[in-house]
Amino acid sequence: MQVVTDPLALQADCLARRRRGERIGFVPTMGYLHRGHTSLMELARPRCDHLVVSIYVNPLQFGAGEDLDRYPRDPEGDRAACERAGVDCLFMPTDLYPPGHSTRVRVEGLTAGLCGASRPTHFEGVTTVVARLFGLVQPDVAVFGEKDYQQLAVIRRMVRDLAMPIEILGGPLIRDDDGVALSSRNAYLDEDQRRRARSISRALAWLADAVAGGEVDVATLLARARARLDVDRIDYLEIVDPDELQPLARISGPARALAAAWLGRTRLIDNVALVPPSAHR
Numbered sequence: 001m002q003v004v005t006d007p008l009a010l011q012a013d014c015l016a017r018r019r020r021g022e023r024i025g026f027v028p029t030m031g032y033l034h035r036g037h038t039s040l041m042e043l044a045r046p047r048c049d050h051l052v053v054s055i056y057v058n059p060l061q062f063g064a065g066e067d068l069d070r071y072p073r074d075p076e077g078d079r080a081a082c083e084r085a086g087v088d089c090l091f092m093p094t095d096l097y098p099p100g101h102s103t104r105v106r107v108e109g110l111t112a113g114l115c116g117a118s119r120p121t122h123f124e125g126v127t128t129v130v131a132r133l134f135g136l137v138q139p140d141v142a143v144f145g146e147k148d149y150q151q152l153a154v155i156r157r158m159v160r161d162l163a164m165p166i167e168i169l170g171g172p173l174i175r176d177d178d179g180v181a182l183s184s185r186n187a188y189l190d191e192d193q194r195r196r197a198r199s200i201s202r203a204l205a206w207l208a209d210a211v212a213g214g215e216v217d218v219a220t221l222l223a224r225a226r227a228r229l230d231v232d233r234i235d236y237l238e239i240v241d242p243d244e245l246q247p248l249a250r251i252s253g254p255a256r257a258l259a260a261a262w263l264g265r266t267r268l269i270d271n272v273a274l275v276p277p278s279a280h281r
């Protein structure tokens, strides 16, 4: 496995490979890799000749007072995980942006609600870094986790709107044995918070069951699901249409429930597909 730290060296290598006809796959991450990340690498691996994984904790996507300084890091463990997953190139830049970097990429609309409402600069940071990474790697296919469902929708929109010739694949959300969605931020939780974090996936699973059982009234569903949450603060719990992420009043087709909640100083997100009985017919 190559390990590259220089952005322009990475770009030169990827461009040379493309000229030779190699198909490039890409999984961007912020490191502290877990099974959720390696499942994305497994999705990408058979779809490309050369698999690039990036690890970069992107300051642009953290707001003031967020966890940039304490974001968990494990470069050695990450390197070993990438080796095991059959990654060809691990890109670990210290400086990703050139001096004087002043370009921002912003997707409007889709970024207004949900995580965008409480983290107003977050998605601009994500799309800016992903656009730069795409420019460096020039992937044919890139894989993002459905755990960050809104992020995936925003990236798909950016790629469509900017006509980037990249196939975007969504990898299923991976849960731990207790149902908690895998996240690097789970490392922050103490034992009691971890126990209470289960209430998020349980409330979402309850919603999926209730919708599958025929309940269509969103206000009723959300009130009952909220009552199941044992968290310190609910950032949001919403049911939206799966593409435009607009809040729904009634469920008449496939929908998505998304939640963000705080346990102490840790903010966790999770989501689940909602499929009413009518969608099965």
Ligand code: PAF
Pocket: 028, 029, 030, 056, 058, 061, 126, 129, 130, 148, 151
């Ligand atoms: O999902 C993440 O880990 C990050 O938001 C990403 C896509 C690597 C951009 O920094």
